[in-house]
Amino acid sequence: MTETPVTDTLSSAPSRDLPPQPRPPALQPVELARWAWRQLTSMRSALVLLFLLALAAVPGSLVPQRSIDAARAAQFAADHPTLAPWYDRFSLFTVYSSPWFAATYLLLFVSLVGCVLPRSRLHLRAVLARPPRAPQRLGRLPFHESTTVDGAPDAVLERARAALRRRGYRVDVADGAVAAEKGYLRETGNLVFHVALLLLLLAVAFGHLTGYKANILIVEGEAFSNTVSAYDTWTPGPLADEGALAPFTVALKSLEVRYQETGTQAGAPRDFQARVRYTTSPDTAESSYDLRVNHPLKVDGVKVFLLGNGYAPVFTVRDKDGAVVSRGPAPFLPRDGNATSLGVVKVTGTSPQIGFDGFFLPTAVIDQNGPHSIYPGLKLPRALLSVWTGDLGVDGGTPQSVYSLQKSGLTQLRGENGRKLVVGLAPGTSATLPTGETITLDGVRRWASLQVARDPGTGPALVAALLALAGLMASLFVRRRRVWVRVGADGEDDVDAADGGRTLVEVAGLARSDGEGGDGLADELRELVAEIGSDDGTGARDL
């Protein structure tokens, strides 16, 4: 024996008075792993992780997220040039896909598994086992009743057994006592809840991996088919099969929008309705559908949602000789609630090329705030465009936005007075440029922005969530109780019982639910005693 003092063991197991031992060897990897596992799956760690996950979700609601609003995130980064790189380093623009957020919930789920597995084993054992035998002294339990009733002990015991069975208890008769337990569903529900959360996570992951999301802006009268190249943005999951997209097509026939006309909320949108026609595959007949917010079109497991809308003024540009060089709708993007919209028209068929950029105003006003719209409906539509000539840069092969001009190769046209030229157009009117071309505002169409999404995880996620809810309710509201009934066990009263007279009955109960405090258990015991006491075993009450 060495004199080395006992070093504290790393495990949190209760320390016992052991004889002095040699210093334990350094922890083997297995032991270390076991120790770490025990720490991670302890309730204390679970509590900390639960709280950390709540905390970790906070920054994503305060810092603009790229996944939610990329434009705001970019704007924030531009406004805070020194802060943004640091935010980036800590994934603050992508909180919900960041390593530290993932680490928190994955650890939590590991901890959950570590908790659920042993508890399932214990619960299975409890379900398979008989209810535990009656304790020696029932009178010591927090809830107990005793009384003498008519009948022989065996008959009384049988009545007790039947009464408990009727109340949904699992019963076991042994040694002149009934042991009964009910409320196994409480722990079952608890385990179901936790497993369902795990399933929910898997469903979310599955949907994220195999689904896809796409956006498209489509003008009235246009159509698109469900192909990657048709979309303005395409966000596939890592495992999405781009070659096997559902072969449907959607055509936007018309878009109707209604606004609040009066009151302080005038201009607030009241109704959007996109009339579409679609085919599920090239060789099937067309069907029509009214696409509205909250009323998506479902085709072949894919959903088409109406997200937004705006105006696409239709311009015709003619050259000096009156030949049409450009004709078509140009979608302008709204930038306020009254649809003050910005956009461009690019004309490549002239030499030099011409670019127009500026406003489309459905109800135009020009005041000290500059040109803007005061109502989103078409009450006084005007287009106000400045004119640029030169090289638009569209042939250079570098991608550029269809909603703005790349002005490096362009010069702005000026009017006769030398000021920058602004062309103002009402529907049906034309303007002739100093260079000889004319531009006509033929009319105004609307565009709809649609989101096309396939998420095969949605159904499983919903099932898992509802399963979790059901398990949760069982785990919170089912009461787990044990009840024991003993007859004629201790005392002189059972002397009478020998001639089939009276029998002493002791009933005791134990509430086994956290935080329940034995609500109603005393009442249940009283009712039970009454039922055992009556001859037919049903008690005085109608059941």
Added chain:
Amino acid sequence: MTSESLAGLSNQLLYSAMAVYAGAMYCYAAELAFGSPRRRGKAAPVAAEVRELASVGAPTADVETSAADTGPQDDGATRLARADRIGRVAVSLTVLAFLLHLGAVVARGIAASRPPWGNMYEFSTAGSLAVTGVFLVLLARKPIRYLGTFVVLPVLLTLGLAVAVLYTESAQLVPALKSVWLVIHVSAAMIAAGVLTIGFAQSICFLVQDRRERVPAEVRQPSFMDRLPAAAALDRSAYKMHAFAYPIWTFAVIAGAIWAENAWGRYWGWDPKETWAFITWMVYTTYLHARATAGWKGRPAAYLAVLGYGTFLFNYLVVNIWLVGFHSYAGVG
């Protein structure tokens, strides 16, 4: 009746309800004040007796009836009887205020022919109606009259905020809100909010009472807290409230996800509103776990419950008004 005059009626009913609520709140407060023992010195034995009465159980009607039975010769007992009368008046006023409040919400709904919770003003009035409603339902089954002050006060504050800051003219819904899920999701959230408010009040009472009970009974200063149940009982009822609210909140979140999937094409997108609903859910999850964990029972768990309510309030006030997201229906400003 035109929709304008209905909306006007709704406003008048709401102002009346607020006046009656204020009366109810004073009565609840008076019940606590008159029903609590006098300062020590003159009436020390009475104080002891009241404590004993109060500790028989919650300050229920039957405690007070037994106090009234002992006759007017006993100073403490008469005072308790009087406090009980005031308490009953407070409950009657609360019922009256609730009916006026209900009338205001219903009139507002009829005025716009839709569920009356389409903007922040309406959500506040309907949500606080749910708080009173939950309180009255519970009051019919459980002796929780002592909570009156702590329930009516936030209701009154919410209504004050609604009429002073959040008021929005009655109008039709924006398209995104036109869905049956508006009824399901929002009403579940409001009922959960009502129950959580009661649980929050109980948790606060527990924290105060628990601190009080750490002082030995002989040297404890008398206080209106003597009329409240013991700390352990408060803790238990607070837990029951939270355990009841938690599945409703869970359901509200799930219903919201179903709606979001239908409206925006994704069931979960970390929109600020969704994020804070999740945070609230996580904090209450932590509370429920803490309550079942040695070393976390009692005060630490109660702090979590209070924090959970704080995150709920943040979601209701800060997220709706200041944070940009899909759920921008406040209609404020």
